[in-house]
Amino acid sequence: MSSSRIAEHVRNIPRSGIRDFFEIVQSMKGVISLGIGEPDFVTPWHIREAAIYSLEKGKTGYTSNLGTPRLRRAIAKYVEQYFAVEYNPHDEIIVTVGVSEAIDLALRSLLNPGDEVLYHEPCYVSYSPSIQLAGGVPVAVSTHSKDEFSLKVSDLEKAVTPKTRVLMLNFPTNPTGAVMPLEELKKIAAFAVKHDLVVLTDEIYSELTYDELPHHSIAALPGMKERTLFLHGFSKAFAMTGWRIGYACGPADIIEAMMKIHQYSMLCASIMSQEAACEALERGQRSMERMKEEYRLRRNYIVSSLNEAGIPCHLPKGAFYVFPDIRATGLSSKDFSLQLLDAKKVAVVPGTAFGSSGEGYVRCSYAAGMDQIKLACERITEFVRDIPRTAS
């Protein structure tokens, strides 16, 4: 059968660059991977135990489309406490199957065909395809290493058009670990108001900011709540990737629209995951802080090692990635990653997997055991040292 039986808008979506790379890595043995975008911790025991208990009690049915009232109340309380934004659990919160679903629902609810969506690059792999699948036009705005990959409003101004409807933000950022200074975030809020945009803020890494740096969500800035969708989940902070559980908070009309799509496609998020999520919000702070401290120590180690190895990177303030600049090696991101894998069996992800502005960089995840990180850094150091330099 020809590929013509696949719908055109799906055929036009390119394969994920990370997928190709994954298959090469999977075919090799003994690889140390810094290519993993998920916590290496198992979900804390008290959360797993709560889920087991809910199964024992026979909680196995559907829930409300919006999610269980208990979880929505817990989310409202948590978001108010840690992000200083108040949402009504009755009609301003929807529980989704991970933040990924929340992004998809939001874009499908907001976009008419041809509407443009601004997002910053390098970024998480799903943004551009999700926008396209929702009928929108993705417009990437590059961020730069000189700004530690934070977003500049001047770059947004160059990309905005009368067709722009939505601005997507993700700070701390996968893959750069970038955060937004409050002053810059305020300028972006003013930009969104000026151009009447809806802001989707993907807050999935927001608990993981280091060095006592306070995290600010754009949703908390004056006048932003009514035009912002606050998207968050449990995967990163509570090490719950496989539970597939997230949520969106926002204006009731948008949540209602998202709920319409969600009820016909997903019906509801898994009740077991919702029960576990309640436990995470109500009692997960301690285990989360412990994991975060561990990430911080690993970050210090990997940043210092990679800088010494000759592939410089800034000390990222958030998430669990470093994004070193490999241009001095004379290799492209892809060649660097492939040759490193081939020569030293260390997997990192080419920056180009996160958009063309990731060329010249690779993403190293420090969500790996300290011993693995240490070994990987030693091998990367050897690899960089042994690259033949064409230019001096």
Added chain:
Amino acid sequence: MDSLIRILKQNSAIPRADLARQLGLSEPELTAKITKLESGGTILGYHAVINREKWDTDAVTAVIEVRVTPEREGGFDRIANRIAGFEEVQSVYLMSGGHDLMVVVEGANLREVASFVADKLSTIEAVQSCATHFRLKTYKENGMLHAVEEATERLSVTP
């Protein structure tokens, strides 16, 4: 300083160079901090956490709940220190609740522990009663689980 203590508490055998890098310190800075903790008495010592299932020994451990008559001067301290002085005693804690001191004793075999309780501990004048519980199995000690969980399979590259 809290990070440093936390890491050493978990793994005091960590190479100093690695530890310095994790904490963002130079090695001499780190050494100075550790020396200060040691000489100030915050860090008293370092020891290994042993899995008894794997160590071929007849050694037994008992937890003993001791009721003590406190003294007019010094309360429980003199008695507790007197008990703590014995080589068999691993730990001594002053407790709230139904008994006063909790004493952890280790002996080469059952007879040795029994003889310590009968001959030494219970004959101290202030000691009113002892309830001795022998350890049968260890599941977790000093924050370390003794049964090693099998590693779950992770994907090697994910977005």
